Amino acid sequence: MVGSNINPELIHIDRVKRGIAEILVRWDIVPTKRADENGNGYTEYIYSERRMEWCLPEPLKTKEEVQKYLNSIYDTGDIATGNILSWAKASKVTLI
Amino acid sequence: MSRRGINRRRPYGTSFDPSVIIGIEWDSSNSSPALVRLDVNGDAITKDSAYFDAHPVFSNIVRCSLSVAGVATFGTDGKGTGLTLTDDYVMVRIPRVYVKFEVSGTKYRWWISPYSAPGFELHPAFFQRGHSVSPAEQVYVGAYTAGANGGTTAANGVTNTIAASNWTGLKLTSKSGVKSLTSGTVAQMETAGNLIGTGWGLMNFWTWSLMQLLFYVEYAHFDSQLKLGQGRTNGSNTAASINGTYLDQVGEGAGADVQSLLSVNGSYGDTVGSYRPAIWRGIENIFGNLYQFCPGYNLTDTEHHILKRDGTGTISGDLASGSYETVTSPAPLNGTDNVSGTDAGAYCHGYVNGLAFDTVGILNLAFMPNILTGSSSTYFCDRYYSHQSGLGRNGVLLVGGLWPNGGSAGVGYRNANYGPTIASSSIGGRAEFIG
Numbered sequence: 001m002v003g004s005n006i007n008p009e010l011i012h013i014d015r016v017k018r019g020i021a022e023i024l025v026r027w028d029i030v031p032t033k034r035a036d037e038n039g040n041g042y043t044e045y046i047y048s049e050r051r052m053e054w055c056l057p058e059p060l061k062t063k064e065e066v067q068k069y070l071n072s073i074y075d076t077g078d079i080a081t082g083n084i085l086s087w088a089k090a091s092k093v094t095l096i
Numbered sequence: 097m098s099r100r101g102i103n104r105r106r107p108y109g110t111s112f113d114p115s116v117i118i119g120i121e122w123d124s125s126n127s128s129p130a131l132v133r134l135d136v137n138g139d140a141i142t143k144d145s146a147y148f149d150a151h152p153v154f155s156n157i158v159r160c161s162l163s164v165a166g167v168a169t170f171g172t173d174g175k176g177t178g179l180t181l182t183d184d185y186v187m188v189r190i191p192r193v194y195v196k197f198e199v200s201g202t203k204y205r206w207w208i209s210p211y212s213a214p215g216f217e218l219h220p221a222f223f224q225r226g227h228s229v230s231p232a233e234q235v236y237v238g239a240y241t242a243g244a245n246g247g248t249t250a251a252n253g254v255t256n257t258i259a260a261s262n263w264t265g266l267k268l269t270s271k272s273g274v275k276s277l278t279s280g281t282v283a284q285m286e287t288a289g290n291l292i293g294t295g296w297g298l299m300n301f302w303t304w305s306l307m308q309l310l311f312y313v314e315y316a317h318f319d320s321q322l323k324l325g326q327g328r329t330n331g332s333n334t335a336a337s338i339n340g341t342y343l344d345q346v347g348e349g350a351g352a353d354v355q356s357l358l359s360v361n362g363s364y365g366d367t368v369g370s371y372r373p374a375i376w377r378g379i380e381n382i383f384g385n386l387y388q389f390c391p392g393y394n395l396t397d398t399e400h401h402i403l404k405r406d407g408t409g410t411i412s413g414d415l416a417s418g419s420y421e422t423v424t425s426p427a428p429l430n431g432t433d434n435v436s437g438t439d440a441g442a443y444c445h446g447y448v449n450g451l452a453f454d455t456v457g458i459l460n461l462a463f464m465p466n467i468l469t470g471s472s473s474t475y476f477c478d479r480y481y482s483h484q485s486g487l488g489r490n491g492v493l494l495v496g497g498l499w500p501n502g503g504s505a506g507v508g509y510r511n512a513n514y515g516p517t518i519a520s521s522s523i524g525g526r527a528e529f530i531g
């Protein structure tokens with residue numbers, strides 16, 4: 001599990017190169033009360049995360065457009081062609 | 097200083113071979129902690145562990161038994177096979193390292209070289225403790241967090257460490273099989289190091305920064321817990337471990353000797369469990385287990401005070417005027433007018449995703465956190481606690497992280513939250529000898 005003091009974006013875009021977005025996909029984000037080293041309370045966000053590449057379907061012009069598109073298929077759409085969350089979770093599955 | 101014993105590794109500093117110049121590139125615009133390895137020309141390359149185990153710098157980072165006068169006896173390998181690990185000063189030698197740094201847009205690049213080469217400078221660590229005119233050939237850092245000889249010490253509550261009730265005559269040690277010394281101030285710990293002899297003291301800021309750089313170069317990655325091991329960072333541990341052992345409190349090992357687990361280069365880590373020490377090239381608990389004092393870096397509300405790179409400063413917990421270089425821009429993170437991550441009022445904290453750099457270049461090798469909106473899996477992957485605004489005196493630096501720190505710990509973990517009077521059963525240190 002990943003921890004952060006910052007409530008993370010569900011999809012974070014690191015870069016887009018030649019039509020492929022390098023993204024971080026997050027899910028199961030749980031705000032958790034913690035105490036820092038002086039005993040003061042703060043919220044740490046605990047979550048699952050997967051770094052993956054995602055082929056973009058059309059020449060989106062700006063990072064904002066890419067973000068909007070990726071957000072739109074975060075957990076909706078056909079599993080085979082869209083639905084990023086499904087792909088992210090599946091990438092953690094190992095079958096022997 | 098002369099050296100004796102078995103040391104068959106390639107001598108260093110005798111010829112120029114550009115293939116041993118190796119660097120890393122961090123693209124600050126990308127959240128990945130993975131770094132690009134660079135050759136001497138700045139081109140991306142790949143290198144495996146065998147390259148580093150034969151590299152003139154890394155292959156000479158080995159354990160030894162050091163006399164007070166600085167005479168080293170080496171074992172037959174990096175982990176010190178053949179040495180008596182219960183000797184007072186079991187140390188790890190780090191040979192001379194020359195460094196080069198450059199910035200290009202969002203990309204930051206560091207190179208290391210065993211030789212002087214165009215554009216390279218000797219790392220500041222080799223100028224410290226009396227070596228401003230004649231830089232040392234090597235730095236020795238404790239293989240273990242420091243124990244104690246002399247003075248009056250006793251068990252320190254439930255933390256499985258020892259505390260001193262009388263520091264008179266107390267000297268730091270670096271040996272297996274003993275409990276670590278805690279609950280002293282950074283000044284007391286530094287004095288206890290100085291008492292060993294000339295050239296001795298507490299691991300200083302530039303030594304730590306050198307180790308951090310070498311670690312990043314070897315693994316080409318900022319996530320030390322992913323690449324080496326979790327270290328003793330599991331919150332269910334309620335006490336520090338005895339040097340040279342793993343686990344004591346929860347279910348695994350019960351104080352078992354860790355030496356047999358080390359690879360011949362002296363490294364060991366468990367990337368799944370978090371009860372065993374992270375050991376990098378003979379340096380046990382390089383992170384985790386106990387916080388380590390790191391004298392040579394103080395913070396005020398508005399200034400960084402960094403031990404002078406040229407070695408003309410005097411190392412102390414609270415650097416005196418004339419012993420440090422000052423950086424005012426960027427100002428240190430604090431809890432009032434320069435906040436990142438979680439604002440805790442008088443200080444802030446969070447996972448590091450940006451470093452402080454100044455126009456003069458004082459901070460180029462310092463790895464000083466400046467942005468705290470990352471996570472345990474991105475950027476530097478380790479936590480930073482900022483300077484605490486309003487402290488009556490300058491803040492001191494703790495490094496590495498503690499036994500309950502979990503994913504917060506690592507070689508990038510730093511804590512500048514306390515003043516120089518802080519003393520705690522969770523804070524120890526590590527001896528060093530420069531000569």
